[in-house]
Amino acid sequence: MVSVFFRGSSDHHQQHNPTSSEEDRSAASSSSASHSVPASISQSWNYDVFLSFRGDDTRKSFVDHLYTALEQRGIYTYKDDETLPRGERIGPALLKAIQESRIALVVFSENYADSSWCLDELAHIMECVDTREQIVIPIFYHVDPSDVRKQNGKYGKAFRKHKRENKHKVGSWRKALEKAGNLSGWVIDENK
Structure with missing residues (x-):
């Protein structure tokens, strides 16, 4: 299981999670994976985490479990089938959600690169690293990080x-x- 914790919380996040206690946020603050974000930028976050993933590979398995774990910890997470309002155009809504997210968790699965949609999302995420100081944490799910970095294999x-x-x-x-493949992240391979 992947654990992600954050120091502090945005006002928007607190509105969406009225049951999260100060004690939960305090426990999250003491974790080893905390990042500092400049105050001028952190005020514009509407989500703690944006999940980028290939739905066919991971939506009904790993990503569902990850999303549930994040939400249970009081981490306000954008996952398209849970958060995207019905009737809203997908493309612009996703790009906006990426820009409004403090952290992007990118789940690189075997068929992630098959999807031009996923690759467009990733390009926008990596642009937000430079323009909005967004934090990106890659998760290599049954994929070798060097295959992502060098575009080898699938x-x-x-x-x-x-x-x-x-x-x-x-x-x-x-x-x-x-x-993204050069960033430190998690390698998950249940077969090893």
Whole structure:
């Protein structure tokens, strides 16, 4: 199980979790994975965490468990099928949610790179690292981090397809994968 804790909490977060106690926030503050965010930026966060994942691979398994664990800890998490208002256009709503999230948890699964949607999300997330000082934590779920970083294995196969279909985006996607693949994160492989 992956545990993620945060120092402090945004006002918006407190409105959505009226039952979370000061004691829970205090326990979260003492964890080893805390990050400091400048006050001018932290005031604009509407979510603690944005989950980026390939739905076909992980939605009904790992990501559902991760989302539940985060919510139970009082961590306000954006997960598209839980948080996206019905009737709202998906693309603009997701990009806005990414910008409004303090941390992005990116679950790299075997087929993540097959999805141009996931790669667009990742490119936007990595842009927010530079423009909004967003924190990105990669989770390599049954994937070798070097395959993400170098686009080898299934990631390489996906990019051969993307070169034919999405030529104009391939460069930014490669840079985003390389940058995210170089970040410290968690490697989860239940078979080992």
